[in-house]
Amino acid sequence: MKSLLVYIPGDTVIHRLNPCTKILLPLLLCIACFLTDAWWFLLGVLVLDIGIGFLAGIPGHTLKLLRGLGKLALFLLVMQVLFIQSGRVLATLPLGILITDHGLQVAVMGVLRLIDITLPLALMIAVTQMSDLANALVYHAHMPYKYAFAITSAIRFIPVFTGDMQMIMEAQTARGVAFDTKSFWKKLRLMIPLCVPLLISSVKKIESAAIAVELRGFSLRTRRSAYRRTSFDGRDLTAILAGLVLIALSVVF
Amino acid sequence: MPWCIFPADKGQHMIRISDFTFQYDSGRTPALQNINMTIADGDFVGIIGNSGAGKSTLTYAMNGVIPGFYRGDYYGSVEVNGMDTVETRPEIIASHVGSVFQDIDAQMVASVVEDEILFGLENFGIPHDEIEGRVTEALAACGIEDLRMRHIDTLSGGQRQKVAVASIVALRPRMIVLDEPTGELDPQSSEQIFALLSDINRVYGTTIVIVEQKIALLCAYARKLAVLDHGHLAFFGPVREVLANGRAMESLGIHVPRIVSLHQALSERGWYQGTAPVNMDEAERMAREAMQ
Ligand SMILES: Nc1ncnc2c1ncn2[C@@H]1O[C@H](COP(=O)(O)OP(=O)(O)OP(=O)(O)O)[C@@H](O)[C@H]1O
Ligand SMILES: [Mg+2]
Numbered sequence: 001m002k003s004l005l006v007y008i009p010g011d012t013v014i015h016r017l018n019p020c021t022k023i024l025l026p027l028l029l030c031i032a033c034f035l036t037d038a039w040w041f042l043l044g045v046l047v048l049d050i051g052i053g054f055l056a057g058i059p060g061h062t063l064k065l066l067r068g069l070g071k072l073a074l075f076l077l078v079m080q081v082l083f084i085q086s087g088r089v090l091a092t093l094p095l096g097i098l099i100t101d102h103g104l105q106v107a108v109m110g111v112l113r114l115i116d117i118t119l120p121l122a123l124m125i126a127v128t129q130m131s132d133l134a135n136a137l138v139y140h141a142h143m144p145y146k147y148a149f150a151i152t153s154a155i156r157f158i159p160v161f162t163g164d165m166q167m168i169m170e171a172q173t174a175r176g177v178a179f180d181t182k183s184f185w186k187k188l189r190l191m192i193p194l195c196v197p198l199l200i201s202s203v204k205k206i207e208s209a210a211i212a213v214e215l216r217g218f219s220l221r222t223r224r225s226a227y228r229r230t231s232f233d234g235r236d237l238t239a240i241l242a243g244l245v246l247i248a249l250s251v252v253f
Numbered sequence: 254m255p256w257c258i259f260p261a262d263k264g265q266h267m268i269r270i271s272d273f274t275f276q277y278d279s280g281r282t283p284a285l286q287n288i289n290m291t292i293a294d295g296d297f298v299g300i301i302g303n304s305g306a307g308k309s310t311l312t313y314a315m316n317g318v319i320p321g322f323y324r325g326d327y328y329g330s331v332e333v334n335g336m337d338t339v340e341t342r343p344e345i346i347a348s349h350v351g352s353v354f355q356d357i358d359a360q361m362v363a364s365v366v367e368d369e370i371l372f373g374l375e376n377f378g379i380p381h382d383e384i385e386g387r388v389t390e391a392l393a394a395c396g397i398e399d400l401r402m403r404h405i406d407t408l409s410g411g412q413r414q415k416v417a418v419a420s421i422v423a424l425r426p427r428m429i430v431l432d433e434p435t436g437e438l439d440p441q442s443s444e445q446i447f448a449l450l451s452d453i454n455r456v457y458g459t460t461i462v463i464v465e466q467k468i469a470l471l472c473a474y475a476r477k478l479a480v481l482d483h484g485h486l487a488f489f490g491p492v493r494e495v496l497a498n499g500r501a502m503e504s505l506g507i508h509v510p511r512i513v514s515l516h517q518a519l520s521e522r523g524w525y526q527g528t529a530p531v532n533m534d535e536a537e538r539m540a541r542e543a544m545q
Binding site for chain 2: 006007009129130131149153156159160205206208209210211212213214215216217218219220221222225226227228
């Protein structure tokens with residue numbers, strides 16, 4: 001879980017895109033996935049996502065993300081199939097639960113959408129250096145630094161908090177709590193009470209982080225402060241146009 | 254080209270704390286009580302004391318975190334380089350005083366070492382043609398040139414501490430306040446940090462205030478020692494004079510270096526009349542004299 005949402009250094013076409021493009025593209029894909037009603041379109045986007053992952057030189061990471069998402073997707077798929085009872089009946093399970101064509105269709109579409117939307121976002125995190133993202137949002141998108149910093153810090157703090165959670169869990173394990181249980185629900189029940197100490201330590205951490213940042217001149221920063229400039233060129237324009245074309249296609253199909 | 258953004262005004266004390274008492278809003282007793290101390294420009298001061306004695310709180314008073322960010326009952330006054338911390342905005346004080354906090358992870362803003370060092374330089378508007386030089390210099394000073402492109406998540410605690418120090422050194426402040434910067438370091442790296450601070454102090458005249466538990470290091474590098482006990486400033490003065498109160502320090506739970514305890518024992522028996530030694534050369538001289 002820890003290593004899934006981190007930046008992986010690299011120097012590929014994808015890495016070299018402007019950070020604004022890298023955050024815009026997943027959003028465009030997201031819109032397209034919501035507008036379309038065609039399962040093959042969603043499947044196409046999935047192939048595109050995986051292609052982008054390979055192009056960025058992180059095939060292993062992409063597949064790992066996919067596997068992680070796949071587990072969640074399978075769970076949701078089963079739930080939806082069992083809950084949606086309208087449509088043509090394909091099979092009848094014990095207790096009178098029906099498997100219908102409509103249920104299956106809605107479930108597959110939902111799951112594909114979920115993966116299509118999440119995967120690009122996770123990939124974006126893998127190929128974008130957060131300071132560059134903040135600087136690009138400020139410089140190219142004219143976003144106030146405060147907000148850009150908040151966005152990138154939220155992303156950056158994910159692994160920190162995962163680490164904290166791990167530490168709390170290890171401490172509990174040492175006291176005899178068995179987290180290595182196979183049952184998902186049991187594990188969840190054991191983890192929920194730990195959210196309180198995690199929340200407290202997180203709030204404390206964020207408070208001292210805010211102070212430290214303020215003392216390093218955070219509020220004096222201007223749009224032109226960034227030392228490394230990110231450029232916005234033809235490649236970025238092409239990528240964004242491609243995203244817009246996808247949206248157009250998604251409206252048609 | 255001046256080394257720091259704001260040179261100290263001539264003849265000013267870097268820090269002047271008068272009758273300072275502070276109680277956090279959520280605290281039941283004052284974290285600091287009736288503190289009086291002045292720190293001269295260019296001094297090297299070590300702060301020592303037990304857990305909860307108020308060491309961090311004292312550093313907060315010096316870098317404007319109190320009253321800037323922590324609410325509480327505030328009495329007395331604190332002046333930094335002639336500016337009253339109640340009347341001056343924290344980021345202005347921060348351009349005179351660089352701070353390295355106790356919680357290193359909370360202090361990191363970037364995911365790559367180089368960006369961490371750039372952050373402050375960019376914010377304080379250091380001219381861009383000067384930045385590259387500052388970054389290399391700060392990395393070299395802390396002995397971490399090879400970490401420049403490393404991912405901060407992959408560094409050890411000690412390496413992170415060096416990065417935190419480097420990111421402040423790059424700003425070239427008039428004064429640097431550090432809260433237990435060697436907490437996670439091995440003895441050799443701790444010594445390196447102190448040697449680095451000592452260099453900066455000597456070469457550029459930067460005032461150094463450092464909270465540190467390892468008293469032997471403080472004795473070897475600091476010129477003055479402040480001993481805190483339950484929010485009170487128990488002792489403050491030149492290292493040698495403070496160490497002369499060895500027994501009293503022991504009763505506060507602060508273990509003075511062995512050579513100082515030895516001096517204590519020798520002078521109580523009347524075998525040695527000199528002042529307490531603070532390094533090995535002086536210890537040797539004391540031993541030789543006592544044996545005669
Ligand atoms: N943010 C805060 N809110 C309320 N009380 C606080 C806060 N920070 C510190 N205190 C209290 O003030 C007192 C002094 O704390 P301080 O952190 O200055 O001690 P310290 O000498 O730095 O200890 P340590 O060696 O553990 O870092 C303690 O009693 C502590 O509980
Ligand atoms: Mg402290």
